[in-house]
Amino acid sequence: MFKEAEIRTFIEGTTAYFESSAQQSATVGSPYLVTDGNPGAYEYTGVISITGTRKGVVYFTAPRGMLTVLLMRMQETDTSDENIKDLVGEVANTISGNARRDFGKNFVISVPTIIAHDLEKVTTPYSRSFVIPINWRTHSAKLVVCLE
Amino acid sequence: MPRVNSVKNSLKLMIVDDSNIIRRRIERSQQIDRLEVVGAASNGRAAVEMFRRTQPDVVTMDLTMPEMDGVECVEEIIALNPDVLILVVSALADKATAVEAIEKGANGFLCKPFTDRQLNDALEELLSEA
Numbered sequence: 001m002f003k004e005a006e007i008r009t010f011i012e013g014t015t016a017y018f019e020s021s022a023q024q025s026a027t028v029g030s031p032y033l034v035t036d037g038n039p040g041a042y043e044y045t046g047v048i049s050i051t052g053t054r055k056g057v058v059y060f061t062a063p064r065g066m067l068t069v070l071l072m073r074m075q076e077t078d079t080s081d082e083n084i085k086d087l088v089g090e091v092a093n094t095i096s097g098n099a100r101r102d103f104g105k106n107f108v109i110s111v112p113t114i115i116a117h118d119l120e121k122v123t124t125p126y127s128r129s130f131v132i133p134i135n136w137r138t139h140s141a142k143l144v145v146c147l148e
Numbered sequence: 149m150p151r152v153n154s155v156k157n158s159l160k161l162m163i164v165d166d167s168n169i170i171r172r173r174i175e176r177s178q179q180i181d182r183l184e185v186v187g188a189a190s191n192g193r194a195a196v197e198m199f200r201r202t203q204p205d206v207v208t209m210d211l212t213m214p215e216m217d218g219v220e221c222v223e224e225i226i227a228l229n230p231d232v233l234i235l236v237v238s239a240l241a242d243k244a245t246a247v248e249a250i251e252k253g254a255n256g257f258l259c260k261p262f263t264d265r266q267l268n269d270a271l272e273e274l275l276s277e278a
Contacts, residue, residue, distance in 0.1 A: 016261060017261045020261035020262060020263050020266075021261045023263070071169065074169065074173060075173070075176060075177075076169055076172065076173065078172075082168070083168060083169055086167050086168050086169050087167075087169055089167070090167045090169060090170060093167075093212060093239055094239040094260045094261055095239075096239070097212065097238065097239025097240045097241060097260070098239055098241045098259070098260075099241075100240055100241050100242035100245065101241035101242055103242075104242055104244070105242045105244040105245055107242075109212060109240075110212075111166060111212055111213065111214050
């Protein structure tokens with residue numbers, strides 16, 4: 001069972017990502033628990049499968065507008081669909097990888113799988129997920145943590 | 149004993165990361181005058197191939213990549229040239245992973261996400277070994 005206290009690791013990873021990469025803080029809303037197996041998604045989602053001592057998925061999902069501005073804040077001029085997908089996967093990868101600071105080496109993360117323009121395909125392996133709402137500039141996104 | 153020929157004016161840099169935006173960001177953000185980017189690879193297997201062709205002096209290396217991961221790639225590259233300087237640039241933030249990468253032959257570890265300054269400081273520190 002995923003402990004609520006462990007959500008702190010992912011909140012810190014999320015804020016650290018925006019502070020370092022965009023050099024502009026994001027605010028994180030109150031995390032909430034979803035129990036119906038449908039935590040929801042935006043236009044682009046980067047999914048990391050978790051294996052090892054913990055099992056499940058971590059995904060970062062965001063609209064194109066937010067990802068475009070984030071790329072621009074990173075001085076990236078190419079805001080093509082390919083780079084938008086690359087970015088959403090990199091955010092998911094970075095936040096999940098950073099979680100190993102607390103979870104340890106046996107929190108094994110996959111390379112990202114990207115789902116774009118197809119919200120129905122974004123699923124979780126278990127009915128319970130924690131959702132961390134993320135607000136950055138005028139945009140909203142979320143990090144979903146679904147671990148057994 | 150210097151690991152890299154310090155008489156050379158420029159050192160060749162190869163960037164290895166499965167993310168195109170990270171590869172481009174490292175190339176764009178690195179401000180070390182004597183580093184010249186000679187190639188970028190998106191996985192470990194391609195990196196080993198590129199390493200053979202371009203013979204870089206310095207490598208930035210991601211760890212979580214398809215085909216061949218960064219730790220295995222570090223081992224293969226070190227086998228080809230034990231004098232190469234390798235900076236691991238990874239999101240994997242646990243100490244055990246950093247220690248493993250160093251034990252396999254990497255010279256430094258920079259945790260993602262990073263600022264431009266942190267990247268350049270890490271490269272400067274790496275090159276101070278040269």
